Amino acid sequence: MNYPLQQLIQMGAVPAVSFPLDSRYYHYSTQQYTSPDGTVITYLTRRFVPKPGAPNYATVAQHTVKRGDRLDLIAARYLGDPLMFWLLCDANGAIVPNDLVAVPGAVLNITTPQGVPGTGTGA
Numbered sequence: 001m002n003y004p005l006q007q008l009i010q011m012g013a014v015p016a017v018s019f020p021l022d023s024r025y026y027h028y029s030t031q032q033y034t035s036p037d038g039t040v041i042t043y044l045t046r047r048f049v050p051k052p053g054a055p056n057y058a059t060v061a062q063h064t065v066k067r068g069d070r071l072d073l074i075a076a077r078y079l080g081d082p083l084m085f086w087l088l089c090d091a092n093g094a095i096v097p098n099d100l101v102a103v104p105g106a107v108l109n110i111t112t113p114q115g116v117p118g119t120g121t122g123a
Contacts (some may be wrong), residue, residue, distance in 0.1 A: 004123060057111040065108060069101045080111045088112060 033041045061078050063069075071089075072082035079087060085097060093110035094100045102109055 057087075057089075057110050059111050061110040062106045063110055065101050065104050066107045067104045069104075071097050071101055072106070074101070074110075079112065 028045050030042050031045055033043065035041065063074055063078065071085040075085040075088055076082040088100060088108060088111065089095075089097050091109045092100055100106070
């Protein structure tokens with residue numbers, strides 16, 4: 001059985017998934033699986049989280065967590081876009097984003113993919 005949204009995608013009535021440039025899934029595509037009963041299931045390809053300090057990321061700053069810090073605001077301050085908070089998660093090995101700001105005094109690495117500068121607006 002096909003679900004209505006999947007039927008619309010297959011007919012071209014609804015565009016395939018397209019993620020914005022600041023999404024962690026920007027370079028990822030969708031795949032389709034047909035189950036034994038004929039149901040077509042569309043899914044997002046798997047994203048592997050890079051190891052902290054991976055060579056394809058450049059450290060642009062460090063931030064010492066203060067009480068009340070929010071990851072989106074830290075991303076906006078250093079990277080110029082609050083939606084890039086996921087880069088901070090990748091850089092610091094966080095699966096649960098709020099873990100990064102849970103302990104005042106913790107130091108976060110602020111990174112960008114090499115060749116993409118951050119705003120570098122302070123610590």
